[in-house]
Amino acid sequence: MPRLVVALGGNALERAGGTGSWEESVTQMRTAARALGSAAAEGEEIILTHGNGPQVGALLRQNELAEREVPPRPLDVLVAESEGQLGYLIAQELEPELARSGHPRTVQNFPSRMVVSSRDSAFRHPSKPVGRFYTESEANLLKKNRGWTLAHDPARGGWRRLVPSPRPLAWVEAESFLHLLSHRLTEKTMPIVAGGGGIPVLDKGHGRYAGVEAVIDKDFAAALVGRCVGAARLAILTDVPAVAVGFHKPWERWLKEVRVAELRGLLEGGEFGVGSMRPKVEAALDFLDGGGKEVLICDTASLPRALRGEAGTRVRR
Numbered sequence: 001m002p003r004l005v006v007a008l009g010g011n012a013l014e015r016a017g018g019t020g021s022w023e024e025s026v027t028q029m030r031t032a033a034r035a036l037g038s039a040a041a042e043g044e045e046i047i048l049t050h051g052n053g054p055q056v057g058a059l060l061r062q063n064e065l066a067e068r069e070v071p072p073r074p075l076d077v078l079v080a081e082s083e084g085q086l087g088y089l090i091a092q093e094l095e096p097e098l099a100r101s102g103h104p105r106t107v108q109n110f111p112s113r114m115v116v117s118s119r120d121s122a123f124r125h126p127s128k129p130v131g132r133f134y135t136e137s138e139a140n141l142l143k144k145n146r147g148w149t150l151a152h153d154p155a156r157g158g159w160r161r162l163v164p165s166p167r168p169l170a171w172v173e174a175e176s177f178l179h180l181l182s183h184r185l186t187e188k189t190m191p192i193v194a195g196g197g198g199i200p201v202l203d204k205g206h207g208r209y210a211g212v213e214a215v216i217d218k219d220f221a222a223a224l225v226g227r228c229v230g231a232a233r234l235a236i237l238t239d240v241p242a243v244a245v246g247f248h249k250p251w252e253r254w255l256k257e258v259r260v261a262e263l264r265g266l267l268e269g270g271e272f273g274v275g276s277m278r279p280k281v282e283a284a285l286d287f288l289d290g291g292g293k294e295v296l297i298c299d300t301a302s303l304p305r306a307l308r309g310e311a312g313t314r315v316r317r
């Protein structure tokens with residue numbers, strides 16, 4: 001069976017502009033589950049991964065509000081917590097769909113650690129906005145008392161904490177996961193790995209890893225997972241139908257089929273939104289450089305059609 005890594009975007013797990021309630025997440029995931037059920041029915045061996053931006057933001061806020069009673073957890077621990085809740089959400093909604101599509105599987109979550117480098121420039125230049133908005137005076141206090149980096153977002157009228165978003169260099173559990181795959185793991189199981197980009201850790205040597213306060217972009221983690229498992233295809237599911245040139249400009253054009261060289265040119269020309277489409281395109285190029293055959297970028301519901309070449313952007317070597 002052709003091996004496929006599917007990366008679920010934030011919108012598959014929580015409604016944009018919604019209340020953030022669990023019920024809304026269940027409804028969102030139901031749509032994604034239908035798409036994944038059909039993809040499994042097409043005979044793909046699927047390995048899942050997913051983002052966690054809004055969920056980590058909510059956990060940070062809970063920690064902040066409760067800090068006088070419950071000592072706050074560091075960010076790497078919150079990423080681990082998000083892997084737990086989202087793995088549960090995905091399993092609950094996806095298993096019935098897989099059974100319905102004639103491909104019953106237990107959806108099994110594999111919380112994962114990703115090694116990052118302390119020399120990654122992301123630690124000197126935190127760039128990923130997380131959590132709530134603060135006023136200017138709150139922001140100044142947090143800079144002074146906690147050493148946080150905060151940035152002003154004029155459009156939304158507030159200050160937000162920025163955390164480092166380093167590149168994942170190695171997947172700690174890769175070898176043991178490959179062993180499971182070679183023992184026919186996916187005959188009974190649809191695995192979820194590296195949720196939320198994985199828990200960022202530093203390699204201290206002698207089998208010891210230390211968690212770090214950072215978050216890893218799930219697009220880069222998905223590309224690394226795809227390379228580790230030798231997947232032929234990587235599908236990055238998001239909330240737009242495809243990759244656009246001139247996004248939101250009068251000359252906007254959706255890319256159907258694009259080769260690596262052309263996409264690299266567009267990337268270098270600054271076509272893709274920093275922190276949104278840009279990491280997907282970089283991850284696509286990284287996966288294809290590492291031996292992958294094809295990357296699909298499309299909206300969640302279109303996955304089955306994108307696999308047949310009828311929707312989304314298809315990137316090829």
Ligand code: ADP
Nearest residue numbers: 009010011238240243244247271272273276277
């Ligand atoms: P996800 O949770 O799926 O990673 P993101 O918000 O990080 O979602 O990325 C998807 C967003 O990328 C789209 O909603 C769109 O607004 C934005 N985007 C930026 N540049 C482009 C582009 N050139 N083509 C398509 N979408 C783009």
Ligand code: MG
Nearest residue numbers: 009051275276
């Ligand atoms: Mg994103």
